[in-house]
Amino acid sequence: xxxxxxxxxxxxxxxxxxxxxxxxxxxxxxxxxxxxxxxxxxxxxxxxxxxxxxxxxxxxxxxxxxxxxxxxxxxxxxxxxxxxxxxxxxxxxxxxxxxxxxxxxxxxxxxxxxxxxxxxxxxxxxxxxxxxxxxxxxxxxxxxxxxxxxx
Amino acid sequence: xxxxxxxxxxxxxxxxxxxxxxxxxxxxxxxxxxxxxxxxxxxxxxxxxxxxxxxxxxxxxxxxxxxxxxxxxxxxxxxxxxxxxxxxxxxxxxxxxxxxxxxxxxxxxxxxxxxxxxxxxxxxxxxxxxxxxxxxxxxxxxxxxxxxxxxxxxxxxxxxxxxxxxxxxxxxxxxxxxxxxxxxxxxxxxxxxxxxxxxxxxxxxxxxxxxxxxxxxxxxxxxxxxxxxxxxxxxxxxxxxxxxxxxxxxxxxxxxxxxxxxxxxxxxxxxxxxxxxxxxxxxxxxxxxxxxxxxxxxxxxxxxxxxxxxxxxxxxxxxxxxxxxxxxxxxxxxxxxxxxxxxxxxxxxxxxxxxxxxxxxxxxxxxxxxxxxxxxxxxxxxxxxxxxxxxxxxxxxxxxxxxxxxxxxxxxxxxxxxxxxxxxxxxxxxxxxxx
Ligand code: SF4
Ligand code: SF4
Ligand code: SF4
Ligand code: SF4
Numbered sequence: 001x002x003x004x005x006x007x008x009x010x011x012x013x014x015x016x017x018x019x020x021x022x023x024x025x026x027x028x029x030x031x032x033x034x035x036x037x038x039x040x041x042x043x044x045x046x047x048x049x050x051x052x053x054x055x056x057x058x059x060x061x062x063x064x065x066x067x068x069x070x071x072x073x074x075x076x077x078x079x080x081x082x083x084x085x086x087x088x089x090x091x092x093x094x095x096x097x098x099x100x101x102x103x104x105x106x107x108x109x110x111x112x113x114x115x116x117x118x119x120x121x122x123x124x125x126x127x128x129x130x131x132x133x134x135x136x137x138x139x140x141x142x143x144x145x146x147x148x149x150x151x
Numbered sequence: 152x153x154x155x156x157x158x159x160x161x162x163x164x165x166x167x168x169x170x171x172x173x174x175x176x177x178x179x180x181x182x183x184x185x186x187x188x189x190x191x192x193x194x195x196x197x198x199x200x201x202x203x204x205x206x207x208x209x210x211x212x213x214x215x216x217x218x219x220x221x222x223x224x225x226x227x228x229x230x231x232x233x234x235x236x237x238x239x240x241x242x243x244x245x246x247x248x249x250x251x252x253x254x255x256x257x258x259x260x261x262x263x264x265x266x267x268x269x270x271x272x273x274x275x276x277x278x279x280x281x282x283x284x285x286x287x288x289x290x291x292x293x294x295x296x297x298x299x300x301x302x303x304x305x306x307x308x309x310x311x312x313x314x315x316x317x318x319x320x321x322x323x324x325x326x327x328x329x330x331x332x333x334x335x336x337x338x339x340x341x342x343x344x345x346x347x348x349x350x351x352x353x354x355x356x357x358x359x360x361x362x363x364x365x366x367x368x369x370x371x372x373x374x375x376x377x378x379x380x381x382x383x384x385x386x387x388x389x390x391x392x393x394x395x396x397x398x399x400x401x402x403x404x405x406x407x408x409x410x411x412x413x414x415x416x417x418x419x420x421x422x423x424x425x426x427x428x429x430x431x432x433x434x435x436x437x438x439x440x441x442x443x444x445x446x447x448x449x450x451x452x453x454x455x456x457x458x459x460x461x462x463x464x465x466x467x468x469x470x471x472x473x474x475x476x477x478x479x480x481x482x483x484x485x486x487x488x489x490x491x492x493x494x495x496x497x498x499x500x501x502x503x504x505x506x507x508x509x510x511x512x513x514x515x516x517x518x519x520x521x522x523x524x525x526x527x528x529x530x531x532x533x534x535x536x537x538x539x540x541x542x543x544x545x546x547x548x549x550x551x552x553x554x555x556x557x558x559x560x561x562x563x564x565x566x567x568x569x570x571x572x573x574x575x576x577x578x579x580x581x582x583x584x585x586x
Contacts, residue, residue: 079191080320085329086339100302100330100338101174102189104161114188116195142329142339144316144353 002058007031010055012042020108030059034124069151070126070140072111072118076147079116083139083148084109089125111139118147156181163187164554166537167194168319169443169547170326171554182559184538191320198538198557200519211520213532214562229563229571235529236488237575239512243486245468246271247479250492252445254565255542255554259451261569262490263458263465268576269488272466274479275451276492277443280413280421282476284441285452285462287425294428296405296438298325298548303332305438307401309394310346311424312369312411316353318444319547327407328357343397347372348411360397362390369415373423380430398431409442418476443547445491446537450545481506487513490565491536495522516565531568534560542566 007027015022018041021029029035037043037055044052081102084090087110090097094107103109111120123129127136128150140148160177167190176188177198184198200210216232217224227235240246248266251259252275266273275281296304308327315322323329331338344358347369355361364372375391380399387395398404406428412420424439431437443449452462459465463474481502487494495503503526506513515527518535536542537554539562545551 077192078316078320079193079195080316081189081191081324082329085324085331096174098331100325100332102172102176105176105188112188113190114186115199116187116190116192142357144357 002031002060004028004031006058007055010037010051010058011040012048014042016042018042020106030055033059069123069129070120071149071151072120073147073149074117076145077117077143078145079113079118080144081113081118082142082144083118084112086138086142087111088127088136088138093125157185160555160557163557164537164544164552165190165194165198166446166535166542166544166554167191167197168446169448170319170322171446171544171546171550171552172321172325173552177557179557184557193320197535200535212518213520213524213530216532217527217530219528229531229568232529232531233568233571233575236514236531236572239486239514239529240265240269240271240488240576243269243271243512245483246486246488247484248273248488248490249479249494250274250276250490251451252276252443252448252491254451254491255447255536255540255544256450256454256551257542257566258490258536258564258569259447259454261566261573262488263454264573265488265569265576266465267467268573270467271486271488272464272468272475272479273455274464275448275455276445276494277410277448278464278476279478280408280410280417281441281448281452282463282478283412283418283421284408284425284439286418286476287421287439290422291425291429294425294432294437294439296436296440296548297550298546299332301405301438301440301548302326302330302335304334304403304436305405306335306341307343307397307404308345309398309404309406310344310348310354310358310442311406311408312348312414312420313346313407313409313442314348314352314354314411315407315409315442318409318442322442323357327405343401345394345397347394349414360393362394366414369412370419370423373420373427377423377427377430380427398427398437399434401431401435401437403435404431404437405440406437407440407442410444441547447491447542447544449547449549450543450551453545453549485509485511487511488516489513489523489527490516490569493517493521493523495526516568518562532562533565533568534562536565540564540566 004027011023013023037052094103096103110125111118140150158179163175163177165172165175175190178186215226218227248271329339345360346354346358347362349366375387376395378385379387379392379395428437428439461474463476466473513527514529515524516531516533524530534540539558539560541556542554
């Protein structure tokens with residue numbers, strides 16, 4: 001596995017915060033394969049041409065694929081937002097959702113509604129994936145159109 | 152290289168339905184909505200309105216006023232189309248201004264002016280189930296609350312002939328089934344829910360008690376519930392007893408009713424629902440709430456009440472204004488001006504054929520091509536209210552909200568055109584030339 005120092009060699013290390021983290025934290029996420037090099041917007045700038053590819057090489061392939069996850073069928077979803085409002089993780093981490101509103105764009109949510117359809121953005125926060133013992137399936141269970149599949 | 156102009160509008164109001172959700176974050180790029188966050192599919196199809204984003208919701212926008220001449224469409228100027236419309240309305244004996252539930256307050260006021268000038272009947276698109284509701288208010292009094300109060304306090308909800316997931320999808324999240332509020336912090340987990348419908352709807356999986364009734368059996372179910380809530384005995388089915396028990400155990404209850412009641416004997420159903428609400432109110436707060444669909448249906452009734460003192464359909468035909476609670480008979484109409492509605496979508500084939508045979512001229516003001524524009528003699532394209540032109544609209548609970556324009560408009564608003572039409576009618580009635 002790549003060391004944090006190796007990874008940080010190819011990060012901007014400017015702590016600009018655009019990824020919502022510091023560069024050191026970002027490196028840890030990269031190491032665990034929970035974020036990808038492309039998730040750092042700064043690395044897309046011309047000055048850093050080639051860094052993303054270099055990081056991919058340093059990081060190698062993830063050891064194990066996530067055993068569980070979720071899929072949304074865009075043909076079924078009507079964007080009602082029931083999944084967003086019921087999600088266990090959102091309830092603890094997003095004030096807007098607790099108030100029965102939609103979350104703001106930049107909030108760290110598992111999914112939000114864009115242009116009338118649900119979009120999964122941070123699946124890794126799902127309590128099913130974080131704590132294996134957790135049996136939450138509220139989003140899929142209450143989706144009125146059965147658009148969500150948990151696997 | 153041209154740099155795209157980008158603008159971000161936070162907490163915009165969605166004109167998709169009478170929920171008027173106010174938490175929509177919109178990104179506009181180059182005069183088009185590029186992204187709208189938190190909006191449901193209904194709202195998205197209105198705000199985005201393009202095939203590109205939603206292949207399943209393609210909507211053809213209209214660009215030019217059209218007049219049908221010997222069966223063929225001709226592109227004309229706005230003024231020519233307005234003149235032709237004025238001519239049609241003046242010639243008619245029983246003209247009707249129809250729809251308006253999907254139009255802003257400005258357009259509704261202008262349409263009322265048109266109806267007055269043209270001595271026409273003004274028919275709200277949802278009169279069939281709203282008129283009996285307002286009549287029941289007269290008899291039993293008002294049981295009403297804002298959506299916020301309902302969200303904060305209601306612990307028991309009944310949906311009668313209403314499916315919010317089809318008429319106003321985010322209602323369930325923001326104000327009813329799943330909403331969390333001040334005294335309802337656990338939301339869905341601590342609410343008791345029931346639904347009555349003639350079809351099995353999505354609500355069936357979400358509510359504790361789903362009563363599917365045969366068409367025409369709603370009234371007898373309602374009467375059984377009334378019997379069960381009264382102290383006096385009587386034959387009551389198990390279904391009705393369960394629903395009655397749930398209602399009586401409530402601390403704060405709401406009966407939402409929707410378009411579904413218009414299939415039954417609507418006045419009797421509304422009388423029963425209002426009577427039930429009144430009886431339940433003797434013990435605990437209960438609200439009877441019409442689940443309006445179109446984004447400004449409520450604004451129209453506010454206008455009628457304010458201007459004419461009656462929520463019923465006004466008819467300016469007989470010299471003085473008369474009011475109708477019964478929906479119009481299409482066979483009586485001899486000219487039709489449609490604004491903010493698409494009646495040809497639900498008219499029966501026989502009714503459409505009758506309108507054709509009698510050559511009833513139809514004028515349609517619409518932002519998009521729909522069935523009514525397809526049958527029209529004059530088509531006047533308008534800007535999208537609340538998206539391309541600013542408008543005022545009343546949320547389903549009567550809260551007025553202002554909808555600023557998100558995009559520039561290339562077409563006139565329906566309000567402008569109706570004002571122009573009212574002016575044209577006023578001039579011709581006085582036999583003067585227009586200035
Ligand atoms: S966006 Fe990139 S440069 Fe900025 S803090 Fe995150 S990792 Fe560092
Ligand atoms: S609950 Fe289902 S239909 Fe509603 S937004 Fe989520 S995935 Fe879409
Ligand atoms: S399964 Fe995961 S995504 Fe779904 S509600 Fe639970 S925590 Fe949220
Ligand atoms: S529920 Fe109605 S107002 Fe809310 S986003 Fe959907 S269409 Fe728009």
